[in-house]
Amino acid sequence: MPLIRTPQIADPDGFYEELVDAQRELPDAAAQKMLAKLVLLLANHVGDRQVLSEAIAVAAQAGQAAQRGR
Template sequence: MTALILSPNITTPDDFYADLIAAHEGLSDEESDAFNARLILILANHIGDQDVLNEALNTAR
């Protein structure tokens, strides 16, 4: 079973973070929330594995 990766796994973290914040630029609070929801669903689909997704849900709590 694949486990949820909690060690650093993003090659260029500063680039990713800047892109993430930039993606929200100009959005209202409501639009940002909706954007985040879509983003989570897209990433969840990419992960696929239900055990990993449950582990992620628990980690975020």
């Protein structure tokens, strides 16, 4: 199964707001820990190692592009 990159979330703005609100009052370290836990929970839910590796590669590439100022 390939990584799905088209929007699949009903109410993406509501999801984003919920995600931001969950971190709003947390110190940076706690917010990072919360996001890491969320990633691990969702990765376990996906379960497909090939899809997870593809997602890591896509995210890492985006992070590198952001670091270069693109």
